[in-house]
Amino acid sequence: MAWPNPNEYLEALQNPQAVFSDPALRAGRVITDRLGLPRPISGNFAVVFQVETGGKTWAVRCFLRETTDQEQRYAGISRHLAAHRPDYTVGFAYQPQGIRLRGQWYPILKMEWVKGQRLDTHIETLATRSDRAGLETLSRRWGALMAQLRSDQIAHGDLQHGNIVVDEHGQIKLIDYDGMVVPSLAHLRSPELGHRHYQHPTRTSGGGITPENFLNIDNFSAWVIGLSIRLLHIDPTLWQQTAAGDDRLLFAERDFKSLRGAQQPTQPLQLLQTHAQPAVQQAVQQLAELARQESYLRVAPFSSADLLNGAVPLPLPPTTTPLDLGPEPTSAAPPARRTPPAQRPDSLPELSLIHI
Structure with a gap:
């Protein structure tokens, strides 16, 4: 049996008291659109609704x-975040028996709502204002966050504008942990390949990830x-000149392939490659070298120092485990669906909510 689609969830959430197992969500108010219907935010793996309560x-x-292994994954992520308590994540609770539709219980993830701007909106605001100081601050905080992720032994798995929020205090928060990998989960096949406008062309399967290379x-x-x-x-006008913001920042999937020589450069990429400022050309050359590396798992970690001086970090050593370059899980035939058991919501333990 196929799982509920967005329209079925939308219809169900018109009456939260009847469908949620969580007492707070049952008593909550679902944020609606101008037609008075629950307002969905659709993604690849889930549809998200905003609920105000208490x-x-x-x-x-x-x-x-x-x-596959969804409950195990969120249990592992929960334990790891509880141990490290990073300030760039938000509290969440995975509820195996969270919402009831069609006479069956389905899981939900209850996650703290972050007030702020999505990364693309925040960057567009700064670029439109030519706020170089704001962009410099954001760049510095991005570098610090990437270093902290590695220190905390966390791979988010899908870094892209829709999963990054800049809060009211200018701090960067990461959301959507479906693809997150921590040491205890590094042996599992990744369920996520990430947003195509942010991923290396060689990331075509969830295999090949090991405890040695998952970071x-x-x-x-x-x-x-x-x-x-x-x-x-360097040049805030590039946001408009490259028609940025269409489900991406300045670069798109086709640009990465072009930089590997697989196709002709796009007009925005040509604009960047021939820009009057040498620093812009140098940055594009950095990206080209990274895109040409033989595996996304050999791309060196982000470095603010290398970013600023235009250096291209050397590829990381190859992993001892051969990469699995099989078909993408999203394009392959879906696995047989297992109907969730029709158990009472209190029959399975809920993961503890993490307050970061």
Whole structure:
């Protein structure tokens, strides 16, 4: 049986008291659109609704399909974040029996709602104002965050504008942990390949990830974001000149392939490659060298120092485990769906909510 689709969740959330198992969500108010219907935010794996209850606001992620080892993953992530307590994550609770539709219980993720701007909106605001000081601050904070992620032994798995929020105090928060990898989960096949406009062309499967290399999952996307901020700091008008913001920052999937020689450069990429400022050309050359590396798992970690001096870090040593370059999980035939058991919501333990 297929899992509920966004419209089914939307219809169900018109009456939260009847569908949620969580007492706070049952008593909550679902944020609606101008038509009075629950306002969904759709993603690849889930549809998200905003619920206000008890003076707090929650993001409720309702999953669109079953993901292998999902409960195990969130349990591992929960334990790891509780141990490290990073300030760039938000509290969440995975509820195996979270919402009832079609006479069945389905899981949800209850996550603290972050007030702020999505990364692309924040960057656009700074670029439009030609706020170079703001872009420099953002660049510095991005570098610090990438270093802290590695120190905390966390790979987010899908660094992109929609999963990054700049809060009211200018601090960067990461959301959406479906693809997150921590040491205890490094042996599992990744369920996520990341947003195509932020990923290295060789990231075509969830295999090949090991306890020795899992921290490298985010390296290329970290560079894509860091270089975009750097370029806009040099020339804020590039946001408009490259028609940025269309589900991306300055670069798109086709640009990465072009830099590897697989296709002709796009007009925005040509503009950057021939820019009057040498620093812009140098930054594009940095990205080109990274895109040409034989595996996304060999791209070196993001470095603010290398970013500023235009250095291209050497590729990391190859892993001892051969990379699995099989078909993408999103394009392959979906696995047989396992219908969630029709158990009472209190029959399985809920993961503890983490307050960061």
